[in-house]
Amino acid sequence: MLAGIRTFISNYTNGMYFPHIQIIDIIEILIITVIVYEIMLWIKNTKAWMLLRGILMLGAFILVAWIFQMNTILYLAKASINVLAVAAVVVFQPELRRALEKLGEKNLFSNINPFDKNRENERFSDETMEGIVRACYEMGSVCTGALIVVEQAIQLTEYEMTGIELDCKVSSQVLINIFEHNTPLHDGAVIIRGNRITSATCYLPLSDNMTISKDLGTRHRAALGMSEVCDALVIVVSEETGLVSVASGGRLSRGINAEELRKELSQIQYRNSDPKKKKFTIRKGWHR
Numbered sequence: 001m002l003a004g005i006r007t008f009i010s011n012y013t014n015g016m017y018f019p020h021i022q023i024i025d026i027i028e029i030l031i032i033t034v035i036v037y038e039i040m041l042w043i044k045n046t047k048a049w050m051l052l053r054g055i056l057m058l059g060a061f062i063l064v065a066w067i068f069q070m071n072t073i074l075y076l077a078k079a080s081i082n083v084l085a086v087a088a089v090v091v092f093q094p095e096l097r098r099a100l101e102k103l104g105e106k107n108l109f110s111n112i113n114p115f116d117k118n119r120e121n122e123r124f125s126d127e128t129m130e131g132i133v134r135a136c137y138e139m140g141s142v143c144t145g146a147l148i149v150v151e152q153a154i155q156l157t158e159y160e161m162t163g164i165e166l167d168c169k170v171s172s173q174v175l176i177n178i179f180e181h182n183t184p185l186h187d188g189a190v191i192i193r194g195n196r197i198t199s200a201t202c203y204l205p206l207s208d209n210m211t212i213s214k215d216l217g218t219r220h221r222a223a224l225g226m227s228e229v230c231d232a233l234v235i236v237v238s239e240e241t242g243l244v245s246v247a248s249g250g251r252l253s254r255g256i257n258a259e260e261l262r263k264e265l266s267q268i269q270y271r272n273s274d275p276k277k278k279k280f281t282i283r284k285g286w287h288r
């Protein structure tokens, strides 16, 4: 019986090449799988998805040209491939920069150390978090518009320079005062680093996201734009509706309540907090 099975298998496997797989090969396969997965996620979440679709269509077109031996088209495609590659890098420079910055943010060893979550590791205190939350909902209740950027790993110096330099402790009273209508500092965004407000009236980059709801104006677009170019958490209070929204990682979550805002802030309160945990709260369908 066993001999029969052996003969049956050897009939099919004779002449086949079986590579000798070592543990290092398995590790290599796992690493490549993770890299390919991350690249696919990146492509899906950025404009690179459009690029990929464009490349696929171009590839299909070139294939047709090759099948029918359209030599001029094939020559042109061959000649322009280098130019197209450079053009793609130029067009997708912000996305590539963001992807590399994200890679730099990852701290492989921090999560292993259980004693790392100490106060030195803290970005801002509970008091600051409460100040921000209270200010947002108090401003929301009287429809005072506000734009608050909470810095994380990426320093926002270039955006601070577009505004007026401040150096004051975060509190709900100060934030409410800054965004009070018809006061010199109410326009633009406030940047918070740690427990301090570093500047006000800052100008943020506008998002060119086409899918964002048409009834959102430049304040929300600026919040989204800022979250696309850096890892900051951007809070918007709408002057029109009083709703509080949060932009992070190129996604806008609209109309969140105080508890949800507190959760979002507590996710970034510690430098080594796991960004994966973040997904459980806010990404549940407010994204427009």
Ligand SMILES: Nc1ncnc2c1ncn2[C@@H]1O[C@H](COP(=O)(O)OP(=O)(O)OP(=O)(O)O)[C@@H](O)[C@H]1O
Binding pocket: 145, 146, 147, 186, 187, 188, 189, 202, 203, 204, 205, 206, 215, 216, 217, 218, 219, 220, 221, 222, 237, 238, 239, 240, 241
């Ligand atoms: N690029 C920017 N950077 C920082 N702040 C900006 C930027 N663009 C607009 N703002 C702020 O947004 C205000 C205009 O908000 P606008 O009404 O256009 O936006 P909105 O998204 O509809 O918000 P709201 O719901 O509060 O009306 C400006 O007065 C300014 O304070």
